[in-house]
Amino acid sequence: xxxQTIFLLxxxxxxxxxxxxFQILFLKVARDLGIEDSIQAVRASDLGxxxxxxxxxxxxxxxxxxxxxxSDIEKFLKATLxxxxxxxxxxxxxxxxxxxxxxxxxxxxxxESIDEYMAHEGYCALAKALTEMTPEKVIEEMKKSGLRGxxxxxxxxxxxWSFARNSLDETRFVVCNGDxxxxxAYMDRSILEGDPHAIVEGMILAGYAIGAQRGFFYIxxxxxxxxxxxxxxxxxxxxxxxxxxxxxxSDFSYELEVRLGAGAFVCGEETALIExxxxxxxxxxxxxxxxxxxxxxxxxxxxxxxxxLAAIAQIINRGGEWLARIGTEKSKGTKVFAITGKxxxxxxxxxxxxxxxxxxxxxxxxxxxxxxxxxxxxxGGPSGGVIPEHLINTPVSYEHLAEVGSIMGxxxxxxxxxxxxxxxxxxxxxxxxxxxSCGKCAPCRIGGYQMLKIIDRIAEGKGVEADLEKxxxxxxGMQKASLCALGQTAPNPVMSTMKYFAEEYRQHVQxxxxxxxxxxxxVQYSIDQAKCKKCKLCVxxxxxxxxSGSREEGYVVDQVKCxxxxxxxxxxxxxxxxxx
Amino acid sequence: xxxxxxxxxxxxxxxxxxxxxxxxxxxGISTCGVxxxxxxxxxxxxxxxxxxxxxxxxxxxxxxxxxxxxxLVEVSAGGLPTVTYGKVDKNIAQEIIQEHLxxxxxxxxxIFEMPMNR
Numbered sequence: 001x002x003x004q005t006i007f008l009l010x011x012x013x014x015x016x017x018x019x020x021x022f023q024i025l026f027l028k029v030a031r032d033l034g035i036e037d038s039i040q041a042v043r044a045s046d047l048g049x050x051x052x053x054x055x056x057x058x059x060x061x062x063x064x065x066x067x068x069x070x071s072d073i074e075k076f077l078k079a080t081l082x083x084x085x086x087x088x089x090x091x092x093x094x095x096x097x098x099x100x101x102x103x104x105x106x107x108x109x110x111x112e113s114i115d116e117y118m119a120h121e122g123y124c125a126l127a128k129a130l131t132e133m134t135p136e137k138v139i140e141e142m143k144k145s146g147l148r149g150x151x152x153x154x155x156x157x158x159x160x161w162s163f164a165r166n167s168l169d170e171t172r173f174v175v176c177n178g179d180x181x182x183x184x185a186y187m188d189r190s191i192l193e194g195d196p197h198a199i200v201e202g203m204i205l206a207g208y209a210i211g212a213q214r215g216f217f218y219i220x221x222x223x224x225x226x227x228x229x230x231x232x233x234x235x236x237x238x239x240x241x242x243x244x245x246x247x248x249x250s251d252f253s254y255e256l257e258v259r260l261g262a263g264a265f266v267c268g269e270e271t272a273l274i275e276x277x278x279x280x281x282x283x284x285x286x287x288x289x290x291x292x293x294x295x296x297x298x299x300x301x302x303x304x305x306x307x308x309l310a311a312i313a314q315i316i317n318r319g320g321e322w323l324a325r326i327g328t329e330k331s332k333g334t335k336v337f338a339i340t341g342k343x344x345x346x347x348x349x350x351x352x353x354x355x356x357x358x359x360x361x362x363x364x365x366x367x368x369x370x371x372x373x374x375x376x377x378x379x380g381g382p383s384g385g386v387i388p389e390h391l392i393n394t395p396v397s398y399e400h401l402a403e404v405g406s407i408m409g410x411x412x413x414x415x416x417x418x419x420x421x422x423x424x425x426x427x428x429x430x431x432x433x434x435x436x437s438c439g440k441c442a443p444c445r446i447g448g449y450q451m452l453k454i455i456d457r458i459a460e461g462k463g464v465e466a467d468l469e470k471x472x473x474x475x476x477g478m479q480k481a482s483l484c485a486l487g488q489t490a491p492n493p494v495m496s497t498m499k500y501f502a503e504e505y506r507q508h509v510q511x512x513x514x515x516x517x518x519x520x521x522x523v524q525y526s527i528d529q530a531k532c533k534k535c536k537l538c539v540x541x542x543x544x545x546x547x548s549g550s551r552e553e554g555y556v557v558d559q560v561k562c563x564x565x566x567x568x569x570x571x572x573x574x575x576x577x578x579x580x
Numbered sequence: 581x582x583x584x585x586x587x588x589x590x591x592x593x594x595x596x597x598x599x600x601x602x603x604x605x606x607x608g609i610s611t612c613g614v615x616x617x618x619x620x621x622x623x624x625x626x627x628x629x630x631x632x633x634x635x636x637x638x639x640x641x642x643x644x645x646x647x648x649x650x651x652l653v654e655v656s657a658g659g660l661p662t663v664t665y666g667k668v669d670k671n672i673a674q675e676i677i678q679e680h681l682x683x684x685x686x687x688x689x690x691i692f693e694m695p696m697n698r
Contacts, residue, residue: 006660044691045649045690045692046692059663098694105642106641106643107652108641109641110606119594119595121595122595126591127591190645194641225610226611248588248591346647347647347648348645348647350645
């Protein structure tokens with residue numbers, strides 16, 4: 001078989017798929033030119049390029065051509081295979097693409113094999129640090145890189161490390177915070193499962209830098225596969241002498257073990273996490289003293305997020321300046337996001353800091369599902385806020401996101417379209433925080449509960465004007481007086497929606513209307529007899545049998561039985577279901 | 581079995597050794613992949629290639645990130661460029677074995693790509 005050039009074909013309009021016709025035509029033209037044997041034309045499902053007409057990727061030479069027409073095929077084939085003419089004008093380079101540093105090995109190597117990790121520069125950073133660098137030099141390199149904590153707050157990693165390093169107490173600990181609890185976030189799990197050795201290496205390097213003797217992985221028990229793979233990675237590292245006494249012949253000795261969290265959201269907060277590892281109930285301590293000064297068993301402890309630790313080996317390998325060249329002035333490097341919600345391609349992505357939210361949603365994730373209009377983007381989970389449509393050109397960095405009233409958070413990014421209610425969404429997050437509040441401090445325990453009661457009232461159509469003002473007051477109290485970040489940030493989703501979607505709150509309170517139909521207490525479904533074609537589709541699909549009647553007399557919705565799920569509204573082809 | 585303790589040289593040599601990798605099939609098996617049926621897909625690859633006598637490395641890997649297209653399978657075989665297949669259920673897995681592995685033809689409507697730098 002002679003060497004073939006392989007083309008992937010794809011029609012990238014979101015509305016209809018005409019790729020099959022294009023492929024038939026493509027092969028016909030190739031046959032006419034007598035070159036059908038030297039090519040293979042394959043229909044691709046997705047090339048990550050959208051709204052660019054027909055796209056052809058020359059897989060053999062790794063070149064992408066976009067915006068082609070059916071009439072261009074002959075010209076294209078002649079140019080690429082017969083050397084006649086040129087089709088350079090169709091060449092396309094995706095301007096916005098991912099940059100994988102933390103995720104570089106995820107999906108590439110076998111996570112359960114230390115040898116594969118080592119074949120991908122694994123443990124090189126450790127060898128370099130232990131033999132050529134002093135702990136101070138490692139911290140210096142981290143400082144140059146400008147890496148900031150990826151757990152959400154964005155505290156400079158090097159600073160945390162040097163606090164612990166300079167402590168007079170010689171017993172020190174490192175903790176990996178793998179207690180990921182935000183709804184819709186799974187970055188840490190994917191890294192733990194996809195590249196466990198990178199985090200083990202990061203943990204050893206962190207231990208070396210601060211002079212620790214022991215390190216703990218704190219991973220929630222809901223991640224059994226992540227736990228299994230980390231435990232396996234630790235065992236392999238012990239076997240090869242990368243953990244234990246005198247690592248690689250140096251004076252440095254270090255132990256690692258895994259501790260499981262039982263899934264309390266508050267245990268992701270560092271002081272509560274410390275209590276949990278110590279075997280106590282997971283409740284935050286008051287700060288100061290900070291953990292870097294007095295943490296586990298009152299010894300200096302640094303707690304880093306999974307994503308932060310996964311980046312460390314690369315920084316040591318390539319130098320701090322390398323990372324500092326990526327990103328914005330104050331936010332360096334890349335950030336992993338888990339994109340979920342009403343988006344075409346949900347998934348895990350890693351982008352350089354400074355890319356805008358719009359570029360992420362439209363450029364990488366393929367836009368809003370079903371071509372709907374984007375309403376808002378939520379970042380930071382229950383601690384974050386919403387970013388409305390008119391601000392989606394905000395660049396992703398700690399500062400810019402804080403400016404618009406949200407936070408970077410750990411990396412959940414939820415896309416919302418017009419079917420989402422901006423009262424219902426913060427209500428969900430607030431309920432989550434109230435359920436997860438540990439109850440230690442009053443502002444969070446009582447304030448959260450009272451806020452939830454008010455927003456429930458608004459969603460049920462019983463809100464009054466004064467409620468909005470009252471919520472603001474409670475929120476301010478919580479933000480100022482709560483003991484830990486859970487309480488301090490719990491009002492954020494409510495506050496930011498009240499700021500950007502004030503009109504929607506007004507409708508709920510004054511008009512007792514929910515635009516999206518999500519606040520079910522305010523919604524009533526009925527059938528417009530003039531539009532109804534008596535097709536019975538709603539009758540068949542109603543899950544509770546609330547629609548009855550006959551062809552002659554017409555159908556009606558029994559308001560007592562109706563659970564307001566909206567199924568009839570969605571299935572009706574004639575817009576005969578009225579939602580009020 | 582006692583494994584030899586590594587030295588610095590071992591680690592540096594391991595990085596440098598870029599042994600040419602033979603043909604392989606890699607199935608993304610993280611929690612997300614498993615939830616989408618990746619374990620079944622993996623089993624089909626192992627059993628079918630054995631039944632047909634196709635010799636190929638079948639390994640597991642982590643999550644590549646295209647969650648909407650799980651289970652994901654990366655295939656590099658028969659001198660063809662490496663491609664990633666998405667939404668690989670048992671049927672598509674069969675098709676990949678029959679078409680790609682046995683006959684060197686890529687499978688239509690199953691390839692997913694996303695532009696990225698590493």
